[in-house]
Amino acid sequence: MEGQTLDWTRRSALGLLPAIALSACAGAARDQPLRFWAMSYEGDYSPLLMPPFTAATGIPVEVQSLPTTASHEKLLTAQAGGAMPDVLMLFNGWIQEFATIGAIAPVPTPALVADMFPGVLAATRIKGRDYAVPWSVAPQVQFYRRDILRQAGYETPPGDWDGWRTMARAIKRRRPDDFVFMMLLNWPTALINMLSQAGAVLLRDRDTRGNFQTTEARMTFAYYASLFADGFAPRALSTEVQDPVAAFAQGFFAIWPSGPPTLLDFKRRANELPVDRWSTARIAGPHGPGRLSGLSTSLCVSTTTSRPAEAWALVRHLSSASSELRYQRLIGNLPARASAWSSPQLAAPVLAPFAEQMREPAFSPPVIEWERIQIEIQLAAERVVRGLQTIDQALAALDTRVDRLLAKRRALVEAGKLA
Secondary structure: OHHHHHHHHHHHHHHOOHHHHHOHHHHHHOOOOEEEEEEHHHHHHHHHHHHHHHHHHOOOEEEEEEOHHHHHHHHHHHHHOOOOOOEEEEEHHHHHHHHHOOOEOOOOOHHHHOOEOHHHHHOOEEOOEEOOEEEEEOOOEEEEEHHHHHHOOOOOOOOEHHHHHHHHHHHHHHOOOOOOEOOOOOOOHHHHHHHHHOOOOOEEOOOOEEOOOOHHHHHHHHHHHHHHHOOOOOOOOHHHOOOHHHHHHOOOOOEEEEOOHHHHHHHHOOOOOOHHHEEEEOOOEOOOOOOEOOOOEEEEEEOOOOOHHHHHHHHHHHOOHHHHHHHHHHHOOEEOEHHHHHOHHHOOHHHHHHHHHHOOEOOOOOOOOHHHHHHHHHHHHHHHHOOOOOHHHHHHHHHHHHHHHOHHHHHHHHOOOOO
16 A cells, blocks of 8 residues: 555655656755744644655655644744745635735646646635645544434434424433533534525625624524523533543533544543444525535645745645545544545545545634634634523624624725725
């Protein structure tokens, strides 16, 4: 297997490097490492993917793992100072911004993105041009306790909100001291997904103002808050549930909306949570499963690199099916390359809902303020759940705060300096 991977990488990488193979000057440049920056688990584990590339091409790679909270500012500072790496990972919501400021180069050949899930690829395309190669995808599904649901008369969770509530009542009758849904008040993803499935458009006026006083947003906030009011979810923060895996294993929760890294957590702790006690399903929506946003990332090449052919060769290696499958084993996130899904490694039934969800993605607004906006959405929801504000009060205040966060973007758009 390793020999096949290395041979494939050698042929692929050298196919992208004809000029380097023929040039003595380029050969000397290959002694200097390519620089690659990435965040989160991707940054931490990327060095493990580099040896096959270096063995195949002779090109060393220097990986820098950036802290997620500071990475956006660091990348902008590097761009302003002419210090960008050759290759960088971007969250998909950042791609439009970095393309607009001229920091990342268009993908040079359609072959690099020909085999990607179409919905995942759409997030990296700007005005018909691809600016990034999809890499690491983390859609959410619901992890559920098969034994607890079976006791309540369910083999799998319902796919719609009314069914979810009926199931929750049945579980609660049998387990009155436990909860049904692990939705903690400082975890915004569950609510963001509900808003996506309800069809709520969260920003308006070319993504320069909040758009939360809508029928879809009110309906979603009302449903979300009712899960807490009815005792199906705890009015608690993550600091109060410090070990979610243990809480799930002990039956304090029956449903846990989460992403693919949770699969690795369960595998590592199979003695606490045997594989026959849990499974996965797509997350319920108002009328059935629908589009969800996920924390997906892509690979880009800097416009300032002096070694574009080598940089794109590295992108091709990292986004190859073999590299993506190894990454899936390392960090849990799933391949964006469709051909990787023919591997027996991804044939487990618990992965099927993830693959189905990847075919129905929802895209976060392409604004750099989105992380801050998500926090504001969750804070607004927490005020409603705790009875500090009505839904109408919370949504009106949320529009005001989001408008304030987007003031700079609004000014740039109105001045014609930002598309």
